[in-house]
Amino acid sequence: MATSLPDRSLVRAWLASLPGSSFQILFPALDKVLFEETIETAYHDRHPLLHPDVLSARACLWATLAVVALLRKSGRFSSLVSREMCAERAQYFVELYIDHDHSPNDIHFVQACFLLHKYRIAIGQYETASYMLSTAHSGVERLNGHLHHAMEHGSNVEPSLLERRRNHLRKLFWLCYTHVQDLVLPSDLRTRSVTQKPDLRDPDRHLGHDVFLQLPGENFDIEIMGSIAWERILSFLPGDPHLGLLKEKVYELLYSPSALEIIDSELLIRIRQLDDELEDWRLAIPPVLRPKLSITPVQGILWNHTFSSYLRSVQLQLEYHFLVTFIHTPVRRFGATQGQHTVLPEELHSAMHSSIDLSLEASRSTLRLLREPIAMVKQDTFWRATMYPIVAAMPLFLDILIHPHDGRREEDIDLILSASEVVEKLRKQCVTEYENRHIEQTSEFLRELVRHAYGAVVAG
Template identity: 35%
Template sequence: MRPKRACDVCYKRKVHSEPPQRRNPRFANTDYKIQCVIENVDEPCEWCSHHGLSCTFDRETQKKSNNVQAIVSDVQELLRRVVHLENALSQIQYQGQLSDQTSPRSMPSMTPTSTTSKPQTRDIGDVARYLGQNWYHKGIPILSERGRDWIRLKTGQDAHFERFHMFGSGCNFPALPLTNLSYDELHKLPSRQHSESCLDAFFRSSFSLFYPVLDRALVQETLEMAYQDRIDSSFTRSQVSAKACILAALCMITRTVRPRDASKYLQGDPPVDQARSLLVLVSREACIEGLQATLMLQICKISIGEWKDASTLHSTACHMVCSLGGHLKQRETCDSSSVASDRKIRHIRTLFWMSYVFDKDISLRSGQPPLLTEDYCDLAIPEGYASRYGCQPPSGQGTSTFGRLAPYFPVDLGLSHVKEKTCRLLYSPKSFTIDDTQILLHIRHLDIDLESWRSSIPVKYRPKLSITSGGPLLDSEMDSLQRIICLHLQLEYHYLVTAIHTAVRRCGAAYAQAPNLPDDLHSVFHSSSDLSLEASRSTLTLLKGHINLLEEEAFWRVAFYPPVAAMSLFMNILIHPIDPRGQVDLGILASAISMFQNTSVQSLTADDIEYLQEMNNFVAELVRLGNLAIWNARKEENRESRDRE
C-alpha cells in the first residue's frame, strides 16, 4: 500500500494529495482539479496519468520538526538580538554624548571638549536658570525669544547662548539604571581605614567650616553602623543609610578636599551612583544619615556644574530636614544622658542652615519657588555665629582641626535672608504684577537691607562698595582662611547688588517703543543701573587682580560670578553702544577672557578646566556681539550725520 502522501512529481510541484471526495466542486473546471489524486492504489495519480509521467514514491521521508520548539527558539534568539542591539545603541549614544558634554573626569581617556566640536542645542531657559531672572530691557526679558530678537536688532546677528555647556546639566543620557551592581557590590564599602583617612582630611580642612555637613562625633557612630556585618543575610535600613552616608562623604571629600591617597581606592569616578542607589532603598523615611548623604551628593553635583541634578537633590534634602524638625529651633535639655541627642538636634539644625543657604541661591538663580521660607521656618541665628569673624583658625595642620570654630556656611546667613526677600519682592510671580513705582520702592528697600547687612560685618572683612584696579583689598596680615572669607563676602555682595539693581530694567515696559524714558524715570533708572554696573566691573577687577587667591580656594566656588558680571556689562553695551564707557566695558570683557590663564593648572580639576574653557568661549561671544553693536551704532550715527549735511 502506497503511503498517503504526494508522489515524487507532485511533491516537487508542491501539489498536495487529496482524496476525490474532498475536492471542492467550485474548482471543478479549473486547473485545481489536476492534483495528486489517487483513485486506486495500483494506478498513477491523476496528474501523472494526465501528463503521461511515471508516478513513483521513492524519495526519503522527511522528519517533521517540532514547530513549537522551533518557534520558541527563534523568538529567544530574536530577543537576544534585540537586547544586544539596544545595548549597543545605548552605549554608542552614551559615549557620543560623553564626548560632547562630560568632563575628562568621567572618561579619563578623553580630552577636554574641543572648541570646534558642535555643542548640543539647549533651550534658552537653561541659560536663564543659570544666569538668573534679572536680565531685562524696558520690560523685555533678554533671555527669551523676544530678547533674542532685540539682540539681533542691535547686533545684526543671532545670539546662541544656549549652546554653551556651562549652562545647566544638559546631559540627556538614555534612561539607564543608576547602577548595574549586584546586591553585594552595591553594599560594598572601601576599607574602613581609607574612609577614616578621608573623613580626617575633611575635618582638618577649612572646607568643613564652609560646608559643615558632618559632625566628628556623630560620624563615628555612622562608621560603626556602616561597617557592621549583615544580619540574617541582609542589611538593616540603618546600615544602608549609614553606608550611603559614608559613600557620599567619600564622593564629596574626593572632589573638594582631594586628599592625596583618595585615588588609590577610587579607580575612576567617585561612587556617586552607588550612594544614590542606596539612598533610593531607604528614601521612605527621613534620617540624619540620609539627609547628610543627600546634601553631600548635592555639593558634588554643584562642584561639577550639574545644576539640574543638584536642584533635584536639594528638594529631597529640604523635605528630609523638615521631617526631622530642623526648620524649627528645638529646646535642648539639661539631662546629661541626652547629650548625644542634643548634639544630633544641633547638627540637624546646622543641616537646615545648609539647606536654607542652597535654597536661596537656587531660587535667585533659577526662579524656582523657595522651599524654606521665613514664614514656615525659625530663622534665629545659631548660637555663637556672631563671633565667627573673631575666631582664629588653628595655627598648624598637625592634629589641629577646625572643629572648634563656628561654621561660616557657604554664604553668610544674613545675606541669604536678603536673598530670600529679593526673590519674593522682585522675582516671584506676584512681583510681576506690580507697577514701576512699586518695583523701584522694592529695589530701594532691598538696597537698604543690603547696606545694613554690609555695615554689620567687621571692618576687616566688610565688603567694599567698589574695587579699583591695583587698589588694596585684603589686610596683609590675613591668613589663607581669612582671605578666602573676605573674597567670598566681596563676590557675594557684588552679585546681590547686581541681582537687585538690574531689576530696574523691568521698568519702562510702557515705553518699549519710545526712544527714551521720561526724565524722572530715566534718572532713577540710571542710578540703579550705575550701581549694578560698578558691582560687575568690581567683580571682574577683583578676580583679575587677585587671581592668586584661586590657588587657595576651589575654582568651582567662584566660577559662577564672572559670567553674571560679564552679562551685566554686555547688556549696558547693547543699550548704550555710543557711550564712551561702553568701549571701556568692552575692554574689561576682553581682558576677562584670559583672566584665569595665570591660574595654576595643578589647582584645577578636569571639570574646572572644561568649565573654564566654556566660560571663556561665552565671554568671547559677548565681546563679539558687543563689538557688532558698537560698530552698527557708529555706522548708523555716521549715516545720520551725512544725511544732515
Template identity: 30%
Template sequence: MCCWTRLRSSLTPYYRAWQIQCDGEFPQCNWCKHHNLACTFNRFRANSDTGHRVIVVAPDTPKAVIPNIADGPQDLLARPSSQVADSTRSSRIGNTFLNNVTYLRGHHVFSNEGQRWIESQVGESVNFDKLFSMELRWLKPLRSYTVPGADAPAGPQLPSRVNVEKYVQIYGSSSQGLVFPVISQPVFGKTLDLAYSHLQLPGSNSAKSCVYAFLALISLFGMDDNIHGAMDCQSYASVAQSFQIPVIEEMTVDGLQTLIMLVQVQYFLGDLQSAAATLSIATRLLYTLEAHTLPANKPSAPYDKGDMRCHLRDLFWLCYSFDKDICLRTGQPPCINDAHCDLTMPPDYVRLHDLNLQQSLPQVDEHLVPLFPWDLRLSMLKSKVYEDLYTAHALQQSVTELLSSIRGLDEALEQWRLSLPIEFRPTLYFSRETPVSANLNTMAVILRLGYYHCLTVIHQASTRCQILEADLAGPRLDGIASSTKLTITASRSTLLYLHKVLPVVNPECSWYGFTDQR
C-alpha cells in the same frame, strides 16, 4: 593632586578645544572625552533653506550678568558681526543657564538684538563660540551617559574604615568643615558602624550612601592625598546616587547628609539643575526629621555638635543657604518656604561669626558654631530678594513699586555689609588698583563674591522697567539708570576680583570663585 591644582590646570586647554575636529558622538566625541574637554561639535544648526533661527525667550529671572570675557584672550572680541550672527544661529539648548540670561534694555543677551546692542555700546563684537567654550570648561555636570540596556560599570569599593576615619578627622578640623558642617564626628561614628556592618540592618543603605557621598566630597576638596591613593569624585558620587530610592524610603539623618553632600558636589561642579533637584528631595527629609523647627518651650542651650538637634539644625541651615543661592542663579522658585520654618539662628551666631572670621583657622571642636556658607543673614536676604523681585506676584509690580522694592533691598544689603568687621567688609566696588591681602581665607572670598552677586541680582531687576513702560522719564528713569550702573559695576567688580585673587588665594577658596563666576 589638590583641588586648586585640578581647577587651575583645567583653565589652560580651553583655547585648544575649538581647534579639534570632533566626531559628533553624544555626549562627547572620543578626543574630547579622553582629554577632559568640553565637546565643541555643534549638533544644532539653523535651517539654511528657510533662514529660521531657534531663539530662546528669556523670562525675567535673575542670572549671573556679565559673561566671562573681561580677562580672556584679546581675540575673543575680534570677529565680524556677520560671523557672530551666523554662529549664534546654532541653538545652545543644552546650556540652560546661558540661554536664560537677560541683560539690559530687556534684550536676550545672545539674541541678534542683544548682540547688536552690545556691539553698539562697546564698538566690538563678541566671539560667542569661544565664549561658550570657555564657560563650559568649568561646567562639568555629574551625569553618567550609558547605552540603554547596558550594564552599569561597577563602582569603587569602600576604603578601609580606618582610612575613612582619618578623612573624617581631616574634614572636621578644616575650614571646609567649619563652613559646611555636613557631618558631626560623634554622630558619624554610628554611620560608619552601619555602613561597615556585615548585617543588613535598618538604615544600612543610607549609611553606605552617606560614606560614598562623603568620599566624593573629600575628593572634590582635594583632601584625599596619601591615604587611600587616587580617588574619583564622580565615581563615588555616582555610587551614592544609586542608593537614592532606599535613602527616600528609609528617611534617616544619614540619608539627609548624603543628599546635602551630593548637592555640594553638584553645585561646585556647576550642575545647578541637578543640585536643585537633589535639594528638593533633601528638603522633604528636612521636614520629616523636623530640622526646620525648634523644640517648643525648651531653653536655649550652648551649641554642641554632638547633640543631634544641633546637627539637624546645621543641616537645615546648609540646605537653606544652598536653596536661596541656587534659586537666584537658576531663576526657579526655592524649595524652602521661610513661612514654614523657624529661622532662629544658632546661639550668639553673629558675634561668634565675626570672631571666627578674624581667625585664620579657629580651633574646631564640637562647641564651635559653624560659619556656614555666605552668612546666614545674607542667605535670608537672598530669600527676600527672590520674594520681592522675582516671584509671580513680584513680576506684576508697577515700575514705581519695583523701584521701591529695589531700593529697600539695596538698603538692607548695605546694612549687612556695614555689619561685617571692617577688615572683611566688601568694598562697594573693586578695581584693578584695589589691594588684596596675601592671607585671604575662604570666608573673605565668599563674602565679597556673595555681596557683588546679590547686588547684581537686586539691580538687574530694573531691566524689566523698560519693558513695562515705554514713556519712562524723570526720577524713575534716573532710578533705572542708577540701577543699571550698579549692575555693571558689581559684575565688573566680580570679574576683576577673581582675576586678581585667584593667583594668591588659598586652595580651598578656588571652587567658589568658579561657581560664582557663572
C-alpha cells in the same frame, strides 16, 4: 562591588587629620562627633545590608568620601579612591534607601543627599544637584529641622547627644535653605519641595562667621593646606543665612511673576528697601570679613590674619556684588508697564541712572576680582565659576549696546574678555565630558558678548 567599603583605618586616619575648625569649614553638613556614629553604623555587620540605618550611613560615608576625593590633591586617600566611584556608590545607597520605601527620616540620609548636591554642583550636573537638594530639604522638614527650638544649655556647656543631633539638624536646615536660594535667584530652578512654612528665627546660631575668625595659632597647618585643592573650596564654604533670607526676598519682590507686573514707583520702593537691607547686612559683618563697596583696578582682597578668613572675605565680596547687581538691574524695566514711548518722571529717571551705575560698578568689581591671581577664585567649582562672570558681564554688555561711545567702553569690553579667559582656565580641571562642554559653552557665550560689544562700538 558597590557594597564594599574602603579600609576603616583609612577613613579614621583622614578624619583624625582634620582639626575641628577646618572640619567645620570644609564639611559644614557634618558634625565630627555624630560622624563617628555614621562610621560605626556603616561598618557594623549586626544589621542586614538593606537595613535603613545601614543604607543611609553608607550613603553618607560614600558621599563624604566623594567630596574628600574632590578636594584632596595629594595623600594616600586620593591615590586609592576615585571621586566619581565614591559618588556613584553614594547614589547607589541613596536609591536603595528610597526604593525600599524608607521615608527620609534619617539624618544620615539627609547629609548624604546634601553632600551629593554639593558634589554634583561642583562638576556642573545641575539637574541631579537640584534633585538631591530637594530630597535633602524635604528630609529636613520631615525631621522637623525647619522648626526653631531653644537651647537647653548655654553655648559653653557640652550638649547631650540628643541636643547635638537636634542642633545639627537645624544647621542642615539652614544649609539647605541658603542653597535653595542660590539656585532659585540666578536660574529660577525650582528645588522647593517643602510643604510647611519654616521658622527663620535663628540664622546666626548655626552658620555664623566665628569659625572663620580663628586665631592664627589655630589655623590650618601647612601639611593640610598643601594636600587640599583650595582652588575648589570656595563653593563648599557654608553660605551666610542672612544672605539666603535676602536672596529669597530679592526673588519674590523683583523677579517673581507677580513682581514683573508692578508699576515703576513700587519697583523703586522695593529696590531701595532691598538695597538698605543689603547695606545693613554688610555693616553687620565683622570688619575683617566685611565686603568693600567696590574693587578698584589697583585694589583687591587684602590677606587678613588667617587663610580661612581670607577665603571667607573673597566669598562674601563676590556674594555682595552678585546681590547688588540683582537688586539694581531691574531699573531697566522702568517704563515697561506704561508703553514704549513713556517719558519717566525726573525722580524715576534720576533713580534709574543711580541704580544702573551701582549695578555696573558691582559688575566691574566682580570681574576685577576674578581676574586677579587668586587661584581659588579663578579655578572655583563650576556653578560659581561660571555664574559670577555671566551675571557680572550681562549689565556691562547691555550698557555697551545702549551707550557705545561711553568713555569706559574699552575697559568694560576688556573685563568681559577677561571673564571668558577665567572660565577657559577651568578646562585644565575638567574630568568629565559634561564639565568640558559646559565650560566650552560658557566661554564661547562670553566671547560672543565681546564680539557683539565690539560691533556695537564700531557701528555706533
